[in-house]
Ligand SMILES: Nc1ncnc2c1ncn2[C@@H]1O[C@H](COP(=O)(O)OP(=O)(O)OP(=O)(O)O)[C@@H](O)[C@H]1O
């Protein structure tokens with residue numbers, strides 16, 4: 417695989433004071449689906465804008481296919497873009513909207529007709545060529561916006577929250593369709609979202625942003641299983657966080673003494689040293705309750721404070737290890753069905769299921 421985009425020590429400030437992107441280093445591989453995920457204001461759109469050429473980096477360099485991007489005029493960058501608001505030309509028909517980027521590139525009439533047809537086909541909108549944008553639903557307009565970004569066969573497509581305006585069901589359907597197009601075409605996609613579910617299901621790799629810094633860059637399962645810091649553990653999925661100090665470390669295992677006094681056996685993340693404060697991150701679905709919990713590396717007595725019924729699973733709010741907002745997710749069978757608010761039960765989890773981070 418070859419690298420299509422490199423950010424090298426890229427910094428960006430708008431006001432000359434605050435860095436909204438801080439020393440960004442990122443290599444995007446040809447054909448990959450890379451997602452920038454992070455809270456509002458973390459610098460995701462700024463990165464896309466610099467790549468597209470609507471903003472310039474304050475420091476550092478961005479390379480596109482090995483060449484510094486500022487030497488390539490925008491129309492020769494061969495980058496397609498889709499934004500959150502569909503931004504179709506309202507007075508042009510669907511077919512004219514799609515023809516536009518081809519006309520700009522001086523493609524011949526016959527070729528335009530062929531390419532427009534193909535792009536409409538890709539998003540299952542062949543029958544809508546002669547409609548005006550106002551005559552389409554939100555989801556249909558967004559499909560046309562995707563088709564317009566693909567019609568000139570760019571090497572790279574940037575999508576900034578393209579599905580933000582759609583309802584849940586349509587969003588999931590479009591996620592699937594965009595993913596299909598990506599797989600069939602071999603396109604490189606750089607996708608921005610703050611919806612972690614969307615990022616998890618669509619991406620080859622996710623760059624988790626916070627405060628203009630990539631906190632971790634990894635495939636979805638690695639982010640969930642091996643978060644490298646407390647921000648990523650909190651941001652990706654749900655996790656119980658327990659605070660304490662490291663008492664001892666033995667290779668990949670460590671003991672952390674909690675503020676509430678208990679000792680926890682945990683997996684020692686790469687940053688863990690022999691001393692100092694640490695946070696432990698534990699996924700709610702990795703906790704066992706009842707007799708089975710007794711054989712775990714970590715076993716405590718917990719009080720059931722609340723039970724929330726979700727049909728397929730129950731969320732149990734417990735008082736454990738000095739916390740009274742400890743969440744356990746149990747499948748709706750066996751033990752879960754017998755729990756009542758006010759019960760005192762064994763709660764346990766294995767050392768490898770909780771990560772100590774420093
Ligand atoms: N044109 C601009 N001029 C000045 N400041 C800006 C400009 N664009 C963005 N910013 C600031 O830069 C920071 C990063 O903004 P950016 O739009 O990249 O965030 P984002 O991660 O895309 O957020 P969101 O999820 O809300 O879209 C924010 O603090 C924002 O206020």
Ligand SMILES: [Mg+2]
Nearest residue numbers: 460461462576
């Ligand atoms: Mg944004």
